[in-house]
Amino acid sequence: MMNLTLRIWRQKDSNSKGRMVDYKVTDISEHxxxxxxxxxLNEQLVNSGEEPVAFDHDCREGxxxxxxxYINGEAHGPDRAITTCQLHMRSFKDGxxxxxxxxxxxxxxxxxxxxxxxxxxxxxxxxxxxISVNTxxxxxxxNSLPISKINADEAMDAAACIGCxxxxxxxxxxxxxxxxxxxxxxxxxxxxxxxEAKERVLNMVAQMDKEGFGNCTNTxxxxxxxxxxxxxxxxxxxxxxxxxxxxLSK
Amino acid sequence: xxxxxxxxxxxxxKVAMALSAFFLMVFLLQHLIINSTSMVSxxxxxxxxxxxxxxxxxxxxxxxxxxxxxxxxxxxxxxLELKNRKSRSVKYAKNNGAANSSWMSRNxxxxxxxxLAFLGLHFYDFWIPExxxxxxxxxxxxxxxxxxxxxxxxxLQHKFVDPVRVGIYCLSFILLSLHLxxxxxxxxxxxxxxxxxxxxxxxxxxxxxxxxPLGFVVIAxxxxxxxx
Numbered sequence: 001m002m003n004l005t006l007r008i009w010r011q012k013d014s015n016s017k018g019r020m021v022d023y024k025v026t027d028i029s030e031h032x033x034x035x036x037x038x039x040x041l042n043e044q045l046v047n048s049g050e051e052p053v054a055f056d057h058d059c060r061e062g063x064x065x066x067x068x069x070y071i072n073g074e075a076h077g078p079d080r081a082i083t084t085c086q087l088h089m090r091s092f093k094d095g096x097x098x099x100x101x102x103x104x105x106x107x108x109x110x111x112x113x114x115x116x117x118x119x120x121x122x123x124x125x126x127x128x129x130x131i132s133v134n135t136x137x138x139x140x141x142x143n144s145l146p147i148s149k150i151n152a153d154e155a156m157d158a159a160a161c162i163g164c165x166x167x168x169x170x171x172x173x174x175x176x177x178x179x180x181x182x183x184x185x186x187x188x189x190x191x192x193x194x195x196e197a198k199e200r201v202l203n204m205v206a207q208m209d210k211e212g213f214g215n216c217t218n219t220x221x222x223x224x225x226x227x228x229x230x231x232x233x234x235x236x237x238x239x240x241x242x243x244x245x246x247x248l249s250k
Numbered sequence: 251x252x253x254x255x256x257x258x259x260x261x262x263x264k265v266a267m268a269l270s271a272f273f274l275m276v277f278l279l280q281h282l283i284i285n286s287t288s289m290v291s292x293x294x295x296x297x298x299x300x301x302x303x304x305x306x307x308x309x310x311x312x313x314x315x316x317x318x319x320x321x322x323x324x325x326x327x328x329x330l331e332l333k334n335r336k337s338r339s340v341k342y343a344k345n346n347g348a349a350n351s352s353w354m355s356r357n358x359x360x361x362x363x364x365x366l367a368f369l370g371l372h373f374y375d376f377w378i379p380e381x382x383x384x385x386x387x388x389x390x391x392x393x394x395x396x397x398x399x400x401x402x403x404x405x406l407q408h409k410f411v412d413p414v415r416v417g418i419y420c421l422s423f424i425l426l427s428l429h430l431x432x433x434x435x436x437x438x439x440x441x442x443x444x445x446x447x448x449x450x451x452x453x454x455x456x457x458x459x460x461x462x463p464l465g466f467v468v469i470a471x472x473x474x475x476x477x478x
Binding site: 099243 | 263333340350352443
């Protein structure tokens with residue numbers, strides 16, 4: 001069992017000024033998940049008549065991309081290739097002080113406490129992260145199109161992005177290039193994505209810039225912290241797609 | 251998308267930054283090769299320097315292009331840095347950048363500013379006197395009073411007498427090495443080159459980033475100790 005000090009960002013709403021507040025939690029099992037530990041804290045706060053700490057979570061299986069949290073200076077905490085909900089308390093020691101902050105980016109304004117508005121990523125998706133298909137009954141079976149194994153695998157790897165925003169949170173420039181690179185790549189590698197390829201990359205990059213994300217300086221931090229292991233190759237592919245589209249577009 | 255939209259885009263700016271970096275890296279290599287001859291033969295160094303300093307193509311075409319490349323690289327570096335700072339208006343209370351990225355990749359602006367300051371000193375030492383001699387005094391002969399034969403080798407040696415200046419040069423080249431250790435491979439990633447050759451390119455980049463600045467350090471120390 002562990003006794004911990006939690007240093008947590010508290011902010012009433014998007015218009016209020018926030019601050020770091022210290023809390024003590026006791027008898028925390030090392031088998032608990034990090035979010036279960038947060039639940040224990042919130043029970044404690046509710047029982048003492050205080051406002052519980054607001055934080056995003058949903059599936060708690062590392063799939064939905066809802067959980068976030070910047071823990072001890074790292075997106076999703078100290079472990080690799082996991083989301084915050086998959087982080088366990090065995091990664092910490094008795095007596096530790098754990099600093100917990102929301103994702104920090106101008107494009108991700110804080111809504112309350114540890115919850116940020118990540119709709120900027122959705123708007124980038126809406127700008128071109130799709131294929132237009134007539135679904136009126138004559139849709140071609142996707143498996144009837146020949147696709148090389150390498151391309152299919154790489155497209156699948158890119159599609160593994162859950163849009164959690166850890167890449168933005170960890171990048172020193174708050175750049176969303178890994179997210180956009182993955183979304184562009186998953187279609188650029190498949191025949192279904194070719195028809196709208198030029199418009200897709202131009203529109204998604206334009207929307208990314210409009211949202212106020214920073215420039216990629218290729219530090220590679222996003223790849224290291226990504227819970228789904230999205231590779232930097234996707235950013236390079238997006239850069240190629242963008243250059244090609246810029247030169248060839250009418 | 252309009253053309254101005256493309257020029258303002260994150261990716262286009264990064265590509266422009268990378269292209270100017272490629273150009274500057276090629277220039278740096280040729281600069282090292284020419285300077286290296288000063289350790290072997292004063293006459294050879296004088297002859298090459300005189301050719302470079304008086305050739306029409308180099309003086310009136312390549313030199314302005316080089317100057318544009320340098321200025322562009324620095325201005326774009328500051329423009330990108332400014333946008334990056336705006337992109338995170340509230341900083342983290344605790345941030346462990348070392349956990350996922352190299353010091354060099356996180357401090358390109360710092361090493362860049364040191365290199366910029368060094369370039370100021372370098373221009374003051376060599377480029378401005380060169381302009382005064384050629385364009386101010388109209389002396390394109392390469393011969394000045396107090397120097398036997400062509401002046402270039404003597405001017406080079408004279409600059410490296412002062413140990414403080416040699417120290418500043420050496421420190422600046424260490425910072426240049428750190429800048430290149432990230433910048434070389436980063437430039438290739440920016441233009442979209444990330445494939446089966448990436449590992450080889452990274453290794454070549456490390457060799458370039460270490461050996462080229464080291465070469466300049468050796469030249470500075472060689473002339474300092476040979477002159478004393």
